[in-house]
Amino acid sequence: MGGRVIDGHWVEDGAAGDPRLHGGRFVRAASLFRDRIGAGTDLPPVAGRYHLYASWSCPWAHRALLVRHVKRLHDRVTVHPIDGPRVQGYPAADGRPVAVPGSDAQVVHLHQIYCLSDATYTGRSTVPMLWDAGRCRVVNNESADIIDMFDRGFGRPDTAIDDGPPPPDLCPAAHEAEIEALDARIHGALNNGVYLAGYARDQAAYEAAARGVFAMLDDLEARLQTRRFLIDNIPRRSDWRLFPTLFRFDAIYYGLFKCNLRPLAAYPALSGYLRDLYATPGIRQWCRLDRAVHGYYADPAVNPTGTIPIGLGSDLDTPHDRDHLGPRGDGPAMAAAAAMAGRHDAAILAG
Structure with missing residues (x-):
């Protein structure tokens, strides 16, 4: 392959x-x-x-x-x-x-x-x-x-592109430095860190990468205990860069990539945060964990037998219980996004 x-x-x-x-x-x-x-x-x-x-x-x-x-x-x-x-x-x-x-x-x-x-x-x-x-x-x-x-x-981040409310600015100037620094840390230790662990062919390299993954998860767990999302009450760029890794963690990286010190379920704030993002209107339509599992487990570099596991991780429809951290500030914009996806991407989403 x-x-x-x-x-x-x-x-x-x-x-x-x-x-x-x-x-x-x-x-x-x-x-x-x-x-x-x-x-x-x-x-x-x-x-x-x-x-x-x-x-x-x-x-x-x-x-x-x-x-x-x-x-x-x-x-x-x-x-x-x-x-x-x-x-x-x-x-x-x-x-x-x-x-x-x-x-x-x-x-x-x-x-x-x-x-x-x-x-x-x-x-x-x-x-x-x-x-x-x-x-x-x-x-x-x-x-x-x-x-x-x-x-x-495609225009100023806070400018409406249709008849609905403006979409959220994913990297507002007031938070840009914080977002840039956080993105860099999450990328090195977690987004790419799971690959450094999963594809390593050297024990020391694997252990260093895997421990870095969990050090980053520990930091994120602490951060998310007191705030609804990584920056404020609206999911910003850092949240949407992090989500795909968390979404795949228990079903793929925990076992196949040997990042198995703890499952994501061992992190109450992080796992609730993942479910909160997943509940964003229209987001679940763009999440196909079954196809992700098949894609990863078909890679002979990490799974020579090609056997596909039967489990897909935890139920992301479980209530996230994070409303106590403050109301979301992007509700109307996300409802408009879900409606627009239904109009323009129906064939893709049905496939």
């Missing part, structure tokens, strides 16, 4: 193993496409021009789907789900030939879309990936950039 593109051609990782492993330690490759959408740039925020390729299983793609929903970009950025049998990386449409927006090309694999953008591309074909149909090229494949563009690149 593992592989990459070299000079425009797919190459399996082969007997040499995963090139992301260095001395038994997992090293995440840098994203190679980093262009930005925004007013006054050569990538204006035009509705219908940009297309998000995302997998239900990938947490980095999941955060992009969530922020697209929260910011009500359903009629501006089209989603192309790409789950299916993992042959030559991600399939473009469940392994069936599919047209690429803005071109006459028919592709089967996501890496072929990368090569439409650059015929000599060398690298992995990852998600999320934002495609520009206007110029037939990849705009960006870095999730942090994509969610920031969704928050800011």
Whole structure:
């Protein structure tokens, strides 16, 4: 299943193993496409021009789907789900030939879309990936950039984009420094830390990463005992970056990635916080834990037998009991987001 593109051609990782492993330690490759959408740039925020390729299983793609929903970009950025049998990386449409927006090309694999953008591309074909149909090229494949563009690149964060209330500003100026610092800590220790543990082939590297994961969870548990969300009474960028990791924790990272000092259920504040975010109007529609489990457990690098577990973790519909920490400040905006998703993404959400 593992592989990459070299000079425009797919190459399996082969007997040499995963090139992301260095001395038994997992090293995440840098994203190679980093262009930005925004007013006054050569990538204006035009509705219908940009297309998000995302997998239900990938947490980095999941955060992009969530922020697209929260910011009500359903009629501006089209989603192309790409789950299916993992042959030559991600399939473009469940392994069936599919047209690429803005071109006459028919592709089967996501890496072929990368090569439409650059015929000599060398690298992995990852998600999320934002495609520009206007110029037939990849705009960006870095999730942090994509969610920031969704928050800011399609207009001022506090500006209404339809007839409903303005969507929440995910990184308000008053909290920007705090959000940036928190995002960096959570990314290093937890979002990426579970991978450092799960893919490690060195005992010391594994233990350091796994203990870092739980040190971060301990810090977050303490923080969330006195506040409803990480920053204030509205879920901000840090919350939606954290959610996909917590959502997968007990079903995937606890067992498969050996992050098993404690399940998330051992953290009352964190597990209640996860259920609180999950209860946000429309969010559960973008959460497919069964597909995430199948995606991870199909990876022979961590599960050589390919056996899929029968459990999917705790029930996220259990009451979160966090109203005592203060009322949410984004209720009307999230209700509008859920309604818009139903109008524009019905086929995707039904699939």
